[in-house]
Amino acid sequence: MSPPFTNTKRRRQILWGGAGFFVLALLLVACTKSLFPFVSGQYTFSVQEIQAAVEKKFPYEQQLIQIFKLNLTQPKITLQPKANRLAIALDAHISSPFMAQPVKGQFTLSSELAYDRVSRSVVLKHPQVDHLQLDGMEDEYRRQVNTAAALLATQLLDNYPIYTFKPDQLLFANVNYEPSTITVVSSGVRIQLVER
Structure with missing residues (x-):
């Protein structure tokens, strides 16, 4: 059985590691959205x-x-x-x-x-x-x-x-995209994007 001090230290490491991973994931999502705002296939x-x-x-x-x-x-x-x-x-x-x-x-x-x-x-x-x-x-x-x-x-x-569209808006990970279906919705105009 490990001493109590070691358990507390280990818990902190796990906690900080989990928090770090969460922050990294949020940053990655934020960067992806700014670089490629239609990851969902729509803009x-x-x-x-x-x-x-x-x-x-x-x-x-x-x-x-x-x-x-x-x-x-x-x-x-x-x-x-x-x-x-x-x-x-x-x-x-x-x-x-x-x-x-x-x-x-x-x-x-x-x-x-x-x-x-x-x-x-x-x-x-x-x-x-x-x-x-x-x-x-x-x-x-x-x-x-x-x-x-x-x-x-x-x-x-x-x-x-x-x-x-700016040229870089239709390029992500060396793949070219282009608009296909255009739909007028209550919030604006939705564009479906497909690989070219």
């Missing part, structure tokens, strides 16, 4: 990141059918998990020397998402105007302006990147 980016990316495109100003000036501002992102789409609401301001006063309104577009391998970006794909409201527009101009503005807004955002 999710938030609506705030999407909002920041889309805001870089605005304000945007363009001539419509030669006589109208369209200004689009204040993009607001909304997630649509059930439809697996992203919605963007935009404030619109239209002016013309042929109108007594400028017209204000709002566009709401929704879009699919796709991965562009060349730019390593998740992009808006085939956006469409779901709602267009222009207050105070004279009837003789309304149809032309609605059609031209809707076409411009969809062309403006088609293939627009909302998230771009």
Whole structure:
């Protein structure tokens, strides 16, 4: 039978050894997450990141059918998990020397998402105007302006990147990964990653 002192010393060594192993494991997990944040095979980016990316495109100003000036501002992102789409609401301001006063309104577009391998970006794909409201527009101009503005807004955002992966984000332990399935969820956009 060992002396009591030796038992206490041995217990301390075991205790410190266990604590050291636990701390080492935590550090390893933390480092792995910072180097490769999608060890689980998924990566999710938030609506705030999407909002920041889309805001870089605005304000945007363009001539419509030669006589109208369209200004689009204040993009607001909304997630649509059930439809697996992203919605963007935009404030619109239209002016013309042929109108007594400028017209204000709002566009709401929704879009699919796709991965562009060349730019390593998740992009808006085939956006469409779901709602267009222009207050105070004279009837003789309304149809032309609605059609031209809707076409411009969809062309403006088609293939627009909302998230771009850095090269090192898609490489881990000398294995290349790439996004496959893209899913809009309540917390953001979830990307399934697979080996390339």
